[in-house]
Amino acid sequence: MTSVLTVLSLSLLSLGARAADPLTVYTYDSFIADWGAGPKIKTAFEKRCNCEVEFVSLEDGAALLNRMRIEGSTTSADIVLGMDTNLMKEAERSGIVAEHAVNTERLQVPGGWDNPYFIPYDYGYFAFVYDTTRLLDPPKSLKALIEDRDDISVIYQDPRVSTVGQGLMLWIQKVYGDQSQQAWRDLAENTITVTKGWTEAYNMFLNKEADMVLSYTTSPAYHLVADDDDRFAAATFEEGHYMQIEVAAKSAYTDQPELADAFLQFMISDEAQSIIPLTQWMYPVTDITLPDAFYTLNKPEKSLIYQPDEVMGNRQQWVRDWQTALVE
Known part of the structure; x- marks a missing residue:
């Protein structure tokens, strides 16, 4: 492991001397x-590469694609940083990403990892x-929330443009299958609004505009650490929870491929991975405390998850099913 990190450090020093242009990273807000x-990753990487990292932000992973x-x-x-496994095959087929040269032996992702284009972070x-303090009897299952609890209001994100909203679409598809359109119709009766992205939805929830918001099992940790507030919890559903793995890749059009690979390698270093839990409020992909x-x-x-090929082959139809259900 030491040899891998040493090689990375030396390559960063040599690359930095040649990097006249910023390393441009497309990511989400x-x-x-x-x-x-982002800001901590930028500072830490720039110290090692003697280069400049420039972020270009979009609303969500689907918007990146x-x-x-x-x-x-x-x-x-x-x-490009911020898509997830559900969008990988579409990105690969579109020809917008290039194969990386990253050593991924340190990765510890549920289900393992083997992909030549993307690395998880x-x-x-x-x-x-x-x-x-407001919802004293949360639902114990996805079906209970959708079918039985007409006393609970929810906010979720648009599956066409939001990876979080897409996650709900895939979650419902996993649980309901051919009955998903009816599930969407039932959920619509309790839906306050569908937002473009996670930030808008979560802020509305914090402003008490809905009883529940689509987010992550790890979201309560943010409130506990940042606000010393233990009021928030994630409902545990008996059917299981859909898993999201966020990924980064090298652009097929980069003119700095070696520096891009060095950045991807840095993203799975101990230093970068130690930043993830208390900023992304997600689980790291390497074995850190x-x-x-x-x-x-x-x-x-x-854990519930579709293979990337399955999502690519069905995503457009599942989005149409969602749209159809909402207008009927």
């Missing part, structure tokens, strides 16, 4: 927020978060 991982597709060879992106589980707050969380016993 919350990653580069003051409280996000769409932006890269539209720009094609005209893009200024060297790195965090993972988590989707969940509906609630305030325990977690903050104490993470040990108070209920980690789902059952």
